[in-house]
Amino acid sequence: MKRIACVFPGQGSQEVGMGKAMYEAYPAVKQLFDEADEALGYSLTRLMFEGPAEELTKTENAQPALLLNSIAIQRVLQQEGVAPAMTAGHSLGEYSALVSAGALDPMEAVQLVHVRGKLMEEAYPTGMGTMAAVLGLSQEEIEEVLRDFDGELAVDLANINCPGQIVISGTKEGVDKASDQLSEAGAKRVLPLNVSGPFHSRLMKSASDDFADHLSETKIYDAKVPVYANVTASPVTSAEEIEKLLVEQLYSPVRFQQILEAFVEEDVDAIVEVGQGKVLSGLVRKVKRRMKTFSVQDPESLQAFIDWYKEES
Template sequence: MKKVAYIFPGQGSQEVGMGQEMYETYDNVKQLFDQADEKLGYSLTSLMFEGPGEELTKTENAQPALLLNSVGITKVLEEKGVTPLMTAGHSLGEYSALVAAGSLNPAEAVQLVHTRGKLMEEAVPTGQGAMAAVLGLSKENIEEVLADFDESEPVDLANINCPGQIVISGTAQGVEKASHLLKEAGAKRVLPLNVSGPFHSRLMEPASEEFAANLKEVSITAAQCPVYANVTAEPVTKPGEIGELLIKQLYSPVRFEEILEKFVEADLDAIVEVGHGKVLSGLVKKVNRRTKTFSIQDPESLQSFIDWYKEDS
């Protein structure tokens, strides 16, 4: 049997219309989406299929929508006999990775990330926090520039995505100041990100305390395959450890480059991006061009992956 790992996209990948073809093609996806609507008490499905886009982009909607979309695809893959050897997700995608590994119940996970999104929105008033992608500068160089910032305008490393692509996060003023200094230090470009808050920075610590209380209400079971955690870039399977790392994940950097390096070294036949978009497949290629990747987001891309998976096996 071929050896595959799943990676799951995070916030920013959402788009109106995502998941609709899967919903219309597979009964178990329809069932999952309908259950989520019932659990949330509003129709996330119609927001996903019809928009409006600005409503879908709100953190409290984007997070459950992306999770639901990824989990729907995972369920179909499971039904077709595909089992991942390991999983990981980018930021919010870690929750999809935990569902895929059997550690979180899909309906509970949808509710949990909806709450997570709300708490993240509320942690810092809109407009007061910001994030920016820094291109062409090493982690060490960025850390050097940020080391001189004082507590009143904190800026932290948020996502270490791949060589030469790192995201910073903090107060709007801090990120603006850092952007100028990083360009002076040799960054090719610094691009502001279209997000509603300073995710994965110390400004999210207040949200993490309240989130911890919500997490206690959720049943986390042992993962059936290793899930590589954003916070440590190490595999986890134990429920207690998974819960602790999900709390820390809110205000800690996403060490995605290290996770991908470990996946590339793991002698896999392919790394499969499960969910909307192809951002993570692109990151895999930047870590190692020779690694075979698939991105599955609709019945057609799912079928071409299944055809490959079943060849000679």
């Protein structure tokens, strides 16, 4: 049997219409979507299928929508006999990875990330914090520029995505000033991101404290397969360790490049992106150009992957 790693997308991949084709094609997907609507007390399904986009993009809606879409597709893969050797997710996607690994109950996870989204929105005044993608500089070069950014100019590394693509996060004033200095230091481009807050920075510490209370009330199980944590880029299976790292994840950088490098070292036959979009598949190719990738997000792409997975080696 082929050896695969599954990765799950995070916030930013949401799109109106997501999940609709899978919902109409597979009873297991419809069942999960219906259960999620009941658990949340509103029709997330309608919001995903019909929008409006600005409502779906709100953190408190985008997070459960992306998670629900990913875990529903993963449910179908599971029914087809697909068993990943390891999993990981990008930021929010880590929750999908944990559901896939049996560490979180699907409906508890949907409710949990809905709360997580609200806390992240409320953690810092709207418009006062932001993020930007820095292209063409190394982690060390960016850290050198950010060394003195503190207080009202606080800026941190947020996402280490792939060689030459790192996201910074912090106060609006700090990110604006850092962007200018990073351009002067040789960055090819510094692109402001359309986000509502300074995620994965020290400014999220208050949200993490509140979130820890909610997380302590959620049943977390030992993972059945290793989940590579955003905070450490290392495999974790212990329920206690998972809980600790999910709290830290809110204010720590996402070490996705290191996770992908670890997967390559584990000699997997393919890395499979489960959920909306192809962002993570693109990052895989930046880390290891020849790595086989699949993006499974609708019945056609799912069947193409299943055909490959089940063919004789």
